[in-house]
Amino acid sequence: MYPYEAPLKDMQFVLEKVFNAGDVWAGIPAMAEHLDVDTALAILEEAARINQDLVHPLNRSGDEEGVQFADGKVSTPQGYVDVYRQYAEGGWVGLCGDPEYGGMGMPKMLGVLVDEVGYGACNAFTLYNSLTAGAALCINAHASDELKALYLPALYSGQWAGAMDMTEPQAGSDLRNIRTRAIPNEDGSYAISGSKIFITGGDHDLTENIVHLVLAKLPESNGISLFLVPKYQVNDDGTLGQHNGVSAGSIEHKMGIKASATCVMNFDQSKGFLIGKPNRGLVCMFTMMNYERLAIGIQGLGSAQAASQLAVTYAKERLQGQGVNRSKTEADSDPIIVHGDVRRMLMICKTLTEAGRALAVHTGMQLDLAKYAQDDAIQAKAARYVGLLTPVAKAFLTDRGLDVAVMAQQVFGGHGYIRETGIEQLVRDTRIAQIYEGTNGIQAIDFLSRKVAGDNLATLKEFIAELQAIMTSFSNQQGVADVMARFEQLLAAGEQINADKLVRPALLNACAVDYLDAFGYSLYGYYWLAMRDAAQQEDTEFAAQKNYLCDFYLQKLLCRVDSLLAQVNAGEQVTMVMPAELF
Template identity: 50%
Template sequence: MSSYQAPINDMTFNLFDVWQLDKYWQSNEQLQDLIEADTAKAILEEAAKICEQQIAPFAAEADQRGAQLADGKVSLPEHYHAAYQSLVEGGWTSLSGDPEYGGMGMPKALSMMVDEMLCSADIAFSLYPGLTAGACVALLQHADDTTKQTYLPKLYSGEWSGTMCLTESHAGSDLGIMRTTAKPNADGSYALNGSKIFITAGEHDLTSNIIHLVLAKLPDAPAGSRGISLFLVPKHHLDASGEPGERNNVTVGSIEHKMGINGSATCVLNFDDAKGYLIGEPHRGLSCMFTMMNYERLSMGSQGLGAAERAYQNALAYAKERLQGRIKEQNANKAEPIIGHPDVQRMLLNIKAMNEAGRTFATWVAALLDKSKYDNCVVSGQRANLLTPIAKAFMTDQGFDACVTAQQVFGGHGYVKEWGMEQLVRDVRIAQIYEGTNGIQAADFMLRKVAADKGAVLFSLLDDIIAELTDKPHVAAAPLLTAVTDLQSLTSRLLQQESPILAGAACDFLALVSYILYGYMWYKNLQALDNSKHSSHFTGAKTHTANWYFSRILPRASGISAILNTDSAMLYNLAPEGY
């Protein structure tokens, strides 16, 4: 059976040593009375207990039982209810919420680590509080004061939950062709009609009400994506006291039978004159929803990292225990643990190197978001926006690869359900697909985040990295410095191309930037190591893994650069009938 232990030591190392966020928190007027290092560590330790004891041990059971639909109602695995109540009672559902509406107001850099733990424990379970947190972000930024006062306290408390309803059977990434309509009612509300598919947590029995955020078109809507509005549609109308009352006309058509995340209710929702309320301005719904989407895309990165961390822990434990083969001549008559085999060491080191760089990267992006929010720092906001597609795409690609590699460590046992590895592979696979496929993320990164401003934000970031590497040299700085300067030159050449050519190069370009930035993450790790604060085991393992990254993983960037220096236009030279 698969087990899990939260990597608290590495989490606190990233918070307080690599990024020194405890110092930032104490320097910020909004945070200094709210959070400091000891409080943050206590929060992580308490979250770890819930994830390790109440969620992770039952993930296989939840996968086997799944979400079940009967008589229009969806029931979830029994232990989900107890685990969810633990989250509610501990205030975990309000961790990063606005204190004005009952949230705890904790920084994103801290809440992202709790997200990672939940994803390691059970991705399917993590989606219920995760979708609600995203809905809260959208309402906080775009709803009017009355709506915020009505809904946010209940969502933060976990009494109610939230969804986002975008996709239709014919309209996935191309939301402009959606057919769901919203017609004004005499009382100022709207009647919504249409069907949405792939709605995560669309119906379940964890909470007394579900607040759907739905994209639809008004009668006078312009064509395309510029004609989309956002509506709040509750599962239950609220009575005079603000509690759930009569059922709204939102019904479950079916639930999907999926490859993984079986404990997550993925629903077809039908809206038949369902009463909803406009959020934000008419025809501006897509930009409102993208507030939530961007939040969820960062959470996707946590899913990739969370699954990869659990996969690594179990592969490592198995490799130390599994006796197979004779590695040393003196042990010719005695089988040895497979961790002594070079190929097993290679697989484990690759996973470890990418996981720990990914955790540093996720903390960096979250800290940039915090500085954008609390300091109104424009540069931090721009850089967080630039890096979000990497957090979603690269971290989930690496998460899936890590789970497959960890499964390989188990050999034939990795293919057997009882060890839990095949579930991790199945569960994490969706993270590369939903909230915008990774190909779409790459196109967004290449065209909207880099080409749109002629690379200004990226070049500024790379200039700062070069200055840091030059000012604070390290043995790792030389190959990284070369990679960064080469990236600048390559980017300048690419930006001279037309958009279709750039689109064809987008996936490779995102991977190239990601490998180089992960190298920067390892540089930051090495700079933060202090033998007086950490054990020799910790510092030795970090140093060895960093050296592995620079020697055996960062060189992948050179190969990708060689690909990008070829003519990307050849992608368009084969007609469809030639495939």
């Protein structure tokens, strides 16, 4: 099994040269005071060190041992508790948290790269940190000042963990049918009773307390409200009180991420506190979920990077067959990287992964501008772009993440199907990212129906026009016209869908995935042009690599947009016409 190595040079390049992070941060007073590119790179280097040296060694052993459940208690694999303690002491859980409550206040542009390193090193371990950061974000955005002061410092420090409790057996993607109830107490708190399933990090032994964000219904209400429910009650001075009736009923036995505790959680008259307004729980939860959906997109990206890295290393070492320029009389074999089909797979892996990193940083930048920009117009535009890009980042990054993991496994041949190489675990661990935090089909429907057609294409047009304006400034115009043409075709298809959506109600649902993917591949074309342009200022070898990869993407993968838009333009009828009983 090869070690994981964070792609620091590529990360620095995208952050500093493609998206000009230094200029972005200089324009945000909250960032300019304590952050510059050198500081950000030092943080990235330290994140790489701790994940390579401490977290990645847990990856295989944690998968083989898995989470254990006995006597109502959940325990993580050997080594997890110690490494989590060191990770938390380094301040990593609160990296992007509010400094007022002990967070480090780092921008999401940097946070997505730290997340990528974590997921590349170990999917299961990094999920615990991600859920805690997301819970803290929601509390900070919507809870009372008293709750924030009491809970956020311990969450940012990693002393406590967070979890998001939404799903019930009868209420998965459609949460209207949840049965968990919240009964008001005389002291202003609520008694929460019910059960939740598929709760990532619902219970474990990494922290002394776990803070659950629970969706529940108030009496005589069909609305959904959000409640903060700790595993152990918290006294006014921050010390822990009695057990709060929060317990794990069981853990799920899964295909992958076996060291991540996925629990059935039971709440028995558990004391909880309302977050936000009554019956507005989903609004509050979506603050967390937008960040979590990006984080899960990064899970796909981190897995793709790790898989691509493994495949390249193996392809350079594995001797098999002879290259086309070798004499057939020679007995020696060549590394398989000389063979065209292997190169095809490696080039696909690399181009999708590097463009995916650009999408992650771009989305992170919009989140930062939406939160911190001083100009109201810039802030509002960034918020629209966040809405547009978030479902794409979640769905496209995770779909392509699995594609890359499977393709990298194929490079290994038979050795990719056995445990020793580590690639088969990546395939299993990556698969879940397409499912949780809203399935990718639902992400696509949200993108097409709400963010594109629901907006009459206004934000999509604005976003694409901005990219097209940037492309006209590139010193090398080769390929620019091709990418611009795909964007125009995408807009034309979107206009037609928008015009037909009322008279063809199944159209949006049936075409959503193809439309999102067409946008994703078009957007990656832009990112490759931007990376090629920025790389011309780098060293000759680095610039040459980006040129080769850009050419490959434009000639081999950008054309996928044409096929996807052909499927979109074919409409919904051929999908919907066959009677259900004939399936």
